[in-house]
Amino acid sequence: MITVVAGPCGAGKTTCILQELAQVPMPAVYVTPGVGPVPIDATRVAARFPQVEIFHRQPETDLLQRLAAGIPAYFEMGFQLETDMPLLAAQPHRRVALVGDKERNADWQLWADAVIQGNQSSLEVNSAQLWQAPLSGQVFDPPSLDTFWQELIQGAYGEVHRAKGIFELVDGQAFHLDFVDSLPGSAYTELNLPRWVQGRPNRFSGLEVVGQGLDERAIAATLKDCYLSDSLLAAHQATLRDSLALEAS
C-alpha cells in the first residue's frame, strides 16, 4: 500500500508518517521527493526505524521495484512541491492531507482521501523564504546551539515560521530540533544513532529554516561561531572516550 502525505509547512507530516510506520510490518519504504542536500526528515525516519529503506536520491527503477513488490511505502510531499507525482499516476495510493482548521479548503478536500487535523500554518507561501544549510562534520557545544536556536526562533534573524535541524553535539549524540510557530516551544529529540567519539561525524546533519525576511548571512555567521575547532573537538572526544571506557569497565 502506498500512502502519500501532504500538507502545509509544519503541519506534522513526518510525525504522522513515523506514527504510521510504528504500526506497519517491516520492511517499509519512505520517499521524500525533491529534498535536495538537506534530508532532515529522511534522517529522522532512518534513525527511528533503521529497517525503513529511504529514497530521496536513489534511482526511480529501484523504487518502482519496491512498489511492485507491495512493500508499504510512504511518500512525504514537501509543502513547496506539487502534490501529484507522475510516478504515482499508475500506482494505486491513498492520499492523506494534514491541515489545520483554517486551511481546510476545498482544494485539500478534493485532493485527499482523508483530511487529518494538522498543526496550524500561518505561512504565506508566495513570499516565504526557504534556507537550508548542510552541517555535516560540524559539532556544537549545547549552550551555543541553544543560544543560536532561541535567537533564531524568536526572530533575531527574521520572521521564522518553521525551523528544523539535525545537530551533532560534543558528547557524540545527534539531536533533532523542531520548531513550528503555531506550537509552543521547540521539540528536542535525541536520535537513535551511535555516539560519534572519534573525529568529525561522517553522517548527515543540517538545518532548514522557512520564514520571511531572513538574514541568511547572519544565520550562517552565527552558526559558524558555534562550530567546535579541531583541537577543541579532539580534547572533548578524548575525555568522552575515557569516560565511556570507565563506564564500560
Added chain:
Amino acid sequence: MNIAVLSCIHGNLAALEAVLRKIDQQSVDQIYCLGDLVGYGPYPNEVVARIRDLDIPTCQGCWDEDIVDGLNACDCSYPSLLAETRGRLAHEWTNQEVTPETRAYLANLPLTLQQDSLCFVHGSPHSQHEYLLPDTSAFIAMERVLATGADTLFCGHTHVPYVRHLEDSHLTLKVGSPSTQSPVPAATPLPALQRIINAGSVGEPRHGRPNATYVIYNTDTQQAKLHEVEYDYAQTCAAILEKGLPAIFAWRLSKGLEYAEKADDPSHVCER
C-alpha cells in the same frame, strides 16, 4: 538612611540616565555602584564620565578589570563558544573605544567598598568574576559574606536581581591534632542574619524585559527594594548599530536578554 545601589551599566548611557532621574525622586542619601561600567554597550566613556562627575563610590567590575589588564577569564566568563566569540568582539571594540582617562579611572577603582556593616562588591569578595547566584550553595554564600566582616553583601554580575537571607547559619570546624587533647569547638555560632542583595543590571538586564534594575536599601529598617525602570532602549540599540557593535547585541537588549555571558552553574567556583 536610604542608599541606592546600581550595577552592570555596560556602556548603556540611556539606561543610566533613566535610573539617575528615578533615584532623584526617591530621597536617596547615597548612591553606590558595583562596577561593570563598560563592555558590550556603545557609550563606555560617557558612562564613566557620568559616574565620576557625580562622585559615586564605585568598585571595579570584571569588565572594568579586563579593559585594564586584558582578558584572562576562567570558564565562568564564557559558558559557550558563541558567548566567547561575542565577548571577545565586545572586548576588542571597547578596548579601542575607551580613552586613556577612562582606562585610568577604571584601573584605580577599589575591589570592595565598605560602609559600617554593609559591603559592596561586583561579583563576590573572592573575585569580580565569580557569580553569586541565588542557588549558590549556602556554605559558599555564607563564607563569602563572612569574609567581608559585614552583615549585608551587595553584589551584581549575575544581571538578575535578588535578595537572599542566610539565617541561623553555623560553620562547623573540625581541627584535629594527634599531639594535643584540647577540646575542639563543634560549631561557631554566627550572627542571626546575613544577607546577599543583588542589584541586577542597569544596562544589560537578563530578566526577560529590557528595563533597568537597581536597589534602594534603608539602613535603619534593613529593607531592600528592587526597582525596575523603563527607558528608551531603542536609543541604545540604535547606537549599538551605529557604532559598529554586533547587531545581535541590539536584538538581545530589546528582549531583556544578556548580550553573551550567562552564568547558570551555581556550583562553579571562579578559578581566575
